[in-house]
Amino acid sequence: MTTSNQYGISPAPRKATGGVIALGVINIIYAALFRLCCGLTSVLSTVFAAAFAGFLANMPQAQRQQMLPFEMMRSGPMQAYSIINGFVLLLLGILLLFAGIGLLKLRPWSRSLSIGWAVAEIVWVLISFAITVFFVYPAMMEMMGAEFPQGSHMVFSVVSAMFSALMSLVYPIVLLICLNLRSIKGQFEPEMAQP
Structure with missing residues (x-):
C-alpha cells in the first residue's frame, strides 16, 4: 500500500534492481528445469x-538384468x-x-518464501x-549381486551421491546469502513515510 506524502503526491512505485531481477529469473529457471x-x-x-511389470516378467533373465532400474522401482x-x-x-x-515471480514484482512475501524454500x-x-546412501545403494547392491565388486562400487556410489548433494546445495545457500544482503533486503522493507 502506498501512502501519499504531505503534498498529496504518491511515491513512485519501486523498481527491482538487477540483483533482485537476477534472483527472480534464476528462481523461475531453477524451478522449471x-x-x-x-x-x-x-x-x-x-x-x-x-x-511395465508384466512386460518385465515375460523377459528372459539376461535382458531383465539390464532393466534393473525398473525392477528396483517396483520394490515397495x-x-x-x-x-x-x-x-x-x-x-x-x-x-x-x-x-x-514474486521477487520480480517486489512482493514482500516472496523474500520470505524464497528463504523458506532455501531452508526446505x-x-x-x-x-x-x-x-540414498543408507537405503537405496545397499538395495541396488543386493539386486546387482556379484555383477560389480561390492567395495569399490559402494565407494563410487557414495562419492557420487555426495557430489550430487553438494551441487544441489549450492543454489539454496547462494540464495540465502543474497537475500540477506542489505541492498536486496532493503528493497522488500516498507517505505518510510516522508515527514
Whole structure:
C-alpha cells in the first residue's frame, strides 16, 4: 500500500534492481528445469515401472538384468521413496516458481518464501542424501549381486551421491546469502513515510 506524502503526491512505485531481477529469473529457471522436471520424472518413472511389470516378467533373465532400474522401482520401499521424492520436488518447484515471480514484482512475501524454500531445499537434500546412501545403494547392491565388486562400487556410489548433494546445495545457500544482503533486503522493507 502506498501512502501519499504531505503534498498529496504518491511515491513512485519501486523498481527491482538487477540483483533482485537476477534472483527472480534464476528462481523461475531453477524451478522449471530442475525441481519440476525432476519431480515429474521421479513420479512418472515409478508409474511406468509399475505399468511395465508384466512386460518385465515375460523377459528372459539376461535382458531383465539390464532393466534393473525398473525392477528396483517396483520394490515397495523404493517405489514409496520415489513417489514421495517426486511430490516433494514438485512442491518445492511450485513454491520456488511463485517466489521467483514474486521477487520480480517486489512482493514482500516472496523474500520470505524464497528463504523458506532455501531452508526446505537444504533439509530435503540432506534427507534424500541419507536415504540414498543408507537405503537405496545397499538395495541396488543386493539386486546387482556379484555383477560389480561390492567395495569399490559402494565407494563410487557414495562419492557420487555426495557430489550430487553438494551441487544441489549450492543454489539454496547462494540464495540465502543474497537475500540477506542489505541492498536486496532493503528493497522488500516498507517505505518510510516522508515527514
